[in-house]
Amino acid sequence: MGCGTSVRSRSPAKKSERAIRAAVLIQRWYRCSVARLEMRRRCMLSIFQSIEYAEEQAQLQLATFFTFMLDQCSHPSSTGKDWISHLFHSSSESLKSSEAHELQEYSKVDVPDSYQGLRLSFPLAISDTNALLHAFKKQQHLHARYVVQLLHETKKFLKQLPNIIHLSTSNCKEITICGDLHGKLDDLLLIFYKNGLPSGENTYLFNGDFVDRGTNSIEILIILFAFLLVYPNNLHLNRGNHEDHIINLRYGFTKEVMLKYKSHGPIILQLLQDIYSWLPLATIIDSKVLVLHGGIADTTDLDFLSSIERNKFKSAVRPPRPRSESSHSGGGHRREVGPKMSHLNSHLHPRHTTPELTAAEHKEWKQVLNILWSDPRKQKGCSPNSFRGGGCYFGPDVTSKLLKKYNLKMLVRSHECKQEGYELCHDGKVITIFSASNYYEDGSNRGAYLKLRSDLVPRFVQYQVSKCTRKLTLHQRVSAAEEAALRSLREKLYAHRSELLAAFRKYDQEETGRISSSDWALAVESVLHLDLPWRTLRSRLVRVASDGSVEYLSSFEDLKMEQPIKQVQPNLVETLYRYKTDLKIIFNIIDKDHSGLISIEEFRQTWKLFSSHLQINIDDAAIDDLARSIDSNKDGSIDFNEFLEAFRVVQKFENKAIH
Amino acid sequence: MAELQEKDSAEALVAELHKKITEAFDVFDHENNKVVDVREIGTIIRSLGCCPSEGELHDMIAEVEDEEPTGYIRFEKFLPMMTRVLLERRYRPSTEDVLLRAFEVLDQNQKGFLTKEELIKYMTEEGEPFTQEEMEEMISAAVDPDKQVLHYRDYISTMVVEER
Numbered sequence: 050m051g052c053g054t055s056v057r058s059r060s061p062a063k064k065s066e067r068a069i070r071a072a073v074l075i076q077r078w079y080r081c082s083v084a085r086l087e088m089r090r091r092c093m094l095s096i097f098q099s100i101e102y103a104e105e106q107a108q109l110q111l112a113t114f115f116t117f118m119l120d121q122c123s124h125p126s127s128t129g130k131d132w133i134s135h136l137f138h139s140s141s142e143s144l145k146s147s148e149a150h151e152l153q154e155y156s157k158v159d160v161p162d163s164y165q166g167l168r169l170s171f172p173l174a175i176s177d178t179n180a181l182l183h184a185f186k187k188q189q190h191l192h193a194r195y196v197v198q199l200l201h202e203t204k205k206f207l208k209q210l211p212n213i214i215h216l217s218t219s220n221c222k223e224i225t226i227c228g229d230l231h232g233k234l235d236d237l238l239l240i241f242y243k244n245g246l247p248s249g250e251n252t253y254l255f256n257g258d259f260v261d262r263g264t265n266s267i268e269i270l271i272i273l274f275a276f277l278l279v280y281p282n283n284l285h286l287n288r289g290n291h292e293d294h295i296i297n298l299r300y301g302f303t304k305e306v307m308l309k310y311k312s313h314g315p316i317i318l319q320l321l322q323d324i325y326s327w328l329p330l331a332t333i334i335d336s337k338v339l340v341l342h343g344g345i346a347d348t349t350d351l352d353f354l355s356s357i358e359r360n361k362f363k364s365a366v367r368p369p370r371p372r373s374e375s376s377h378s379g380g381g382h383r384r385e386v387g388p389k390m391s392h393l394n395s396h397l398h399p400r401h402t403t404p405e406l407t408a409a410e411h412k413e414w415k416q417v418l419n420i421l422w423s424d425p426r427k428q429k430g431c432s433p434n435s436f437r438g439g440g441c442y443f444g445p446d447v448t449s450k451l452l453k454k455y456n457l458k459m460l461v462r463s464h465e466c467k468q469e470g471y472e473l474c475h476d477g478k479v480i481t482i483f484s485a486s487n488y489y490e491d492g493s494n495r496g497a498y499l500k501l502r503s504d505l506v507p508r509f510v511q512y513q514v515s516k517c518t519r520k521l522t523l524h525q526r527v528s529a530a531e532e533a534a535l536r537s538l539r540e541k542l543y544a545h546r547s548e549l550l551a552a553f554r555k556y557d558q559e560e561t562g563r564i565s566s567s568d569w570a571l572a573v574e575s576v577l578h579l580d581l582p583w584r585t586l587r588s589r590l591v592r593v594a595s596d597g598s599v600e601y602l603s604s605f606e607d608l609k610m611e612q613p614i615k616q617v618q619p620n621l622v623e624t625l626y627r628y629k630t631d632l633k634i635i636f637n638i639i640d641k642d643h644s645g646l647i648s649i650e651e652f653r654q655t656w657k658l659f660s661s662h663l664q665i666n667i668d669d670a671a672i673d674d675l676a677r678s679i680d681s682n683k684d685g686s687i688d689f690n691e692f693l694e695a696f697r698v699v700q701k702f703e704n705k706a707i708h
Numbered sequence: 709m710a711e712l713q714e715k716d717s718a719e720a721l722v723a724e725l726h727k728k729i730t731e732a733f734d735v736f737d738h739e740n741n742k743v744v745d746v747r748e749i750g751t752i753i754r755s756l757g758c759c760p761s762e763g764e765l766h767d768m769i770a771e772v773e774d775e776e777p778t779g780y781i782r783f784e785k786f787l788p789m790m791t792r793v794l795l796e797r798r799y800r801p802s803t804e805d806v807l808l809r810a811f812e813v814l815d816q817n818q819k820g821f822l823t824k825e826e827l828i829k830y831m832t833e834e835g836e837p838f839t840q841e842e843m844e845e846m847i848s849a850a851v852d853p854d855k856q857v858l859h860y861r862d863y864i865s866t867m868v869v870e871e872r
Binding site for chain 2: 067068069070071072073074075076077078079080081082083084085087088091092095426427428524566567570582583584585
């Protein structure tokens with residue numbers, strides 16, 4: 050370069066240098082703001098996951114309450130005896146239906162002439178599956194008559210399948226494996242749209258968790274079962290941990306069926322219990338790829354799993370009913386407690402009181418529980434899954450050992466929501482595939498499915514169902530999902546208000562109403578045990594003073610209870626709120642005809658037992674007051690769903706914003 | 709006495725920073741084994757309020773990486789480096805004003821906006837260019853879909869509000 054040109058070009062050079070500096074500054078700032086957004090997204094997912102697992106734990110803890118109920122039942126002195134006897138004696142034996150009985154069941158269901166919807170004719174043909182897809186896209190329901198018959202046919206088909214299915218890619222071009230769908234019909238429809246319908250040339254394997262959470266679980270089951278009957282060699286199903294009637298009570302599927310099928314709900318639910326227990330437990334592709342819902346344990350024995358009577362496990366969260374009892378259930382001589390125990394066992398899952406369960410039966414149950422509930426971890430070894438409360442964590446060594454033992458190449462499992470819809474771990478030998486996009490909330494995660502050809506190299510396809518026509522920005526998606534996550538977290542805070550206040554006050558001896566952020570984080574974690582980044586979340590949950598200290602009372606300020614009764618003690622309200630879901634499940638079990646109503650006496654007795662089990666000190670008078678006040682029309686029965694729904698924490702300013 | 713108090717408060721500050729760093733690290737430490745993927749370390753550093761350039765970030769990572777890079781960063785190496793950076797208040801984010809001026813430099817005719825084409829040109833051809841993914845995300849977040857322009861003043865103020 051000559052010196053003459055340098056003078057002339059100084060100005061533009063300087064200008065472009067300024068532009069570069071400005072660009073770098075904007076790029077730095079933008080990357081920083083994206084990083085902060087990503088941190089918020091991660092925190093939000095942690096909140097959802099922690100709350101989800103805490104709920105699963107609560108579900109399993111509820112088992113100890115049922116055990117407690119049983120104990121009360123066998124003590125002659127107990128106050129609840131009459132009530133419990135009554136409860137168990139009226140156990141509806143009629144639901145224990147034989148094959149012939151079921152056959153009658155659906156022919157008994159009348160289809161009124163006014164029914165405009167879809168009618169199925171059996172044996173099903175492609176035209177029926179197409180018509181079903183069409184009808185469900187238009188949000189039509191299938192009449193109970195056909196649902197019952199479909200379920201009956203499905204059960205007959207599933208019964209003749211082995212516990213572990215063997216598939217070969219040589220019979221079909223490729224096999225598509227889908228993970229959890231959780232009642233999200235849009236995801237299933239999107240998969241079929243992108244990947245084609247199941248057919249002689251298009252083989253699918255659905256890896257469990259078809260139901261719960263989403264609003265279209267029954268439609269998903271109907272579609273899957275219909276395709277299963279039409280293409281038995283091209284559609285395959287593995288059982289998931291949500292194919293379990295006890296779990297369905299908590300996570301919404303029971304409610305969905307009762308809402309959609311009213312008086313026919315119980316028979317549908319009863320048939321599904323059987324179908325669940327007949328679903329295959331695992332699938333092996335080309336003798337190389339093991340596909341099952343949850344995972345494995347160091348004790349997992351595939352040969353043993355092939356040999357068990359899988360239909361014994363109506364629910365995997367409790368040991369099966371001892372053989373000695375079930376064989377007597379037809380009638381004849383019974384011990385006094387026997388039939389009561391047996392009825393309770395068939396509905397509930399006490400974990401300790403199974404004295405008749407042999408060591409072999411216990412082993413069978415553990416084997417099934419582990420493959421449905423376990424999660425992989427990076428750490429070596431195998432340990433109980435304390436977070437979920439069921440199954441175990443298995444390390445890469447456990448995976449290698451099992452793959453080696455059975456000469457397998459990899460393990461495909463589902464069971465955990467992954468942001469990208471799939472994830473590889475254990476050196477690529479374990480694949481998680483999850484097919485419910487927006488699982489926690491709109492925008493929380495993508496869904497994916499996996500395609501395997503004869504080379505057994507996994508090919509992933511990702512997608513995300515979007516309700517809006519205009520694509521939301523990452524920012525908007527995160528903000529919306531985050532709001533929902535924080536709302537559940539605020540509810541958790543409220544449900545533990547007294548404990549939290551006690552914990553905060555330990556750090557605030559002078560009662561200033563303020564504590565340091567550190568102390569606040571420690572106190573919250575010590576009460577909630579959710580293992581969340583409380584410091585990061587702090588400013589979203591409480592007011593932070595200018596000196597950085599936390600005004601701890603402010604997290605309860607915006608909340609109020611939609612409280613239907615005035616005379617109850619404040620701590621009774623909090624307790625009711627906290628155990629809302631547990632109580633709902635208990636009431637649902639008591640309410641055998643699913644009418645949504647239970648008697649005042651049942652309510653009183655349940656609540657007394659429950660509170661004494663939890664060792665909550667609330668005096669009987671308060672419970673009586675509560676019971677009386679709920680029965681507003683004084684007819685002696687209460688609508689518990691309505692009652693419990695009323696115990697909702699709402700955020701004052703949110704309400705204002707909406708109305 | 710005053711010296712002692714100063715020392716105490718400095719220690720308290722370090723302790724608080726340690727907790728903050730630990731918490732951010734743990735969010736990305738999926739297996740709870742005190743390591744994170746090296747590709748996520750930038751997000752951790754930036755989410756802690758540091759705005760290093762890509763080059764500076766690269767240097768920071770080089771400092772905490774093991775001698776034979778494993779693809780993972782260990783917490784014990786990350787903590788002292790990050791504590792020092794935060795204590796020395798390095799890589800502070802630009803203020804709103806500075807950011808606004810930067811946009812004004814790029815908006816050579818003082819239109820008050822950048823066209824989508826101008827934005828793409830500067831962000832992908834100058835400085836430390838955006839990847840295609842970064843560019844698409846910025847466009848979907850910032851560019852008015854009808855007029856295909858970025859009103860940077862509005863954009864900055866909404867971003868600042870959202871980040872609180």
